[in-house]
Amino acid sequence: MKFSMVSGDVLKLECGALVVGIPAGGLTPTAEALDKASEGAVSRWIEAGDIHPCVGKVAVFRDFPGCKAERVVFVGLGKCKARDFQRVLKLGIDIGKEVVLTTLEWLPDEVPEWIAEQSGFIACTALDRPKNYKTFDINWKKPKHINLYVPDENKDIEKAYAEGVSVGMGVQMAKQYGDMPANLCTPKFMAEECMKLAGSLGLDVTVFDEKAMEKLGMGCLLGVAKGSHQKPRMVVIEYHGGKKEDAPVALVGKGLTFDSGGISLKPAKGMDEMKYDMCGAAAMIAAIATAAAMKLPVNIVAAVGFTENMPGSSATKPGDILKSYAGKTVEVLNTDAEGRLVLCDVLAYTIDKFKPKCVVDAATLTGACVVALGNDIAGLFSNDEELAMSLMMAGDTAMDPVWRMPLDISFTKALKSNFADLANISDSRGAGACTAAAFLEEFVGDTPWAHLDIAGVANKSGKEKGSTGRPVPLLINFLKDQAE
Structure with a gap:
């Protein structure tokens, strides 16, 4: 797998899966952008229960309106604390050719560099599985590329993400x-x-x-x-x-x-x-x-x-x-x-x-x-x-x-x-x-x-x-x- 940073308009990113957090009682900036682009679909689906802010709930949508990602993966954050971060991010990393994480928005009370480092660490290990010695085994697919999204380029965030991967x-x-x-x-x-x-x-x-x-x-x-x-x-x-x-x-x-x-x-x-x-x-x-x-x-x-x-x-x-x-x-x-x-x-x-x-x-x-x-x-x-x-x-x-x-x-x-x-x-x-x-x-x-x-x-x-x-x-x- 490759790990890198992406920036710019999140809705225009062409990727296999865009991972978006849904906290209790509000929307992250990316979720707000998706809601606006889809004419309120995110809010309606939250109200209907198709997208749920409860910790650990995951909803996957293909061809989401107004977004160029193949899939949008909504991950329930609840009142997400640092101790919950690893668990919710592991659930949200979907299997696709290229994944974009919006995790810098998920924990507003934490230092962005820490979030970036943890994101890199979890992205590197989330889909890990023990080596086995079976004569036949199902092919285990992993994303080829996991990117961390930042609105603007930031060297400190980039360094922290790379250190987390290391x-x-x-x-x-x-x-x-x-x-x-x-x-x-x-x-x-x-x-x-x-x-x-x-x-x-x-x-x-x-x-x-x-x-x-x-x-x-x-x-x-x-x-x-x-x-x-x-x-x-x-x-x-x-x-x-x-x-x-x-x-x-x-x-x-x-x-x-x-x-x-x-x-x-x-x-x-x-x-x-x-x-x-x-x-x-x-x-x-x-x-x-x-x-x-x-x-x-x-x-x-x-x-x-x-x-x-x-x-x-x-x-x-x-x-x-x-x-x-x-x-x-x-x-x-x-x-x-x-x-x-x-x-x-x-x-x-x-x-x-x-x-x-x-x-x-x-x-x-x-x-x-x-x-x-x-x-x-x-x-x-x-x-x-x-x-x-x-x-x-x-x-x-x-x-x-x-x-x-x-x-x-x-x-x-x-x-x-x-x-x-x-x-x-x-x-x-x-x-x-x-x-x-x-x-x-x-x-x-x-x-x-x-x-x-x-x-x-x-x-x-x-x-x-x-x-x-x-x-x-x-x-x-x-x-x-x-x-x-």
């Missing part, structure tokens, strides 16, 4: 990796994909294999990988967009390409969705790739650890003790609490090697976070107030929300072990997301750090099963703020 493409990348089956999306495959990014975007990529990680002393990550014949990889991607002397922003991702739980085996039901346990890493790769494509003036390093967690004969067992990159020892009480073992080594290495100004990690870390926050809001833990506020604001702007969760010494005390510096789980069932975050905090020192537990938001189940690409929108907004 974020949408980043989300598509993360979703593509998340949805791949684990027999194809292996640690080796993901390392190769990262290497391809180096050529296409001018990024510096370093891949660490099992022997290299052994030399570094990454005993926790390697302990997770021991039960699988798929060899682990750690990938470090560097983007140099800022000044040479500026410390980078570090992004760290959990990349469990499949998580069976290891010896502490998960239940069979729903285990297929454990291919999504690498969505944190996928989001970090997509975020740095998108930042590079947008040429953001900030230095970024993304470090991701890829492995499987399998119950092989050589797998780590409950009660085993592993030594981390940071030198701390960890007693493994549950092999299904493996994500924190991968992250602790990658976090410690990244901070030690790159001395970042701040570090943000993302991981499908705990089912406890899903219990606490559900499937719409991610959990945020941080040791730094300014960083936490920046991420919350970025999430709100991107419609990719997070909720601040507590960190307290009591959660760290719950990880006490008689045999090692730390246990990888608490001896209590309570506050599982908080104790997991407290475990990670032990490996970041004084560096400003934030942990995003995306277990509830990284993918959907049931009929809508698939990756969401979150939290890529949040991360890009955060990186844009860091560049200012």
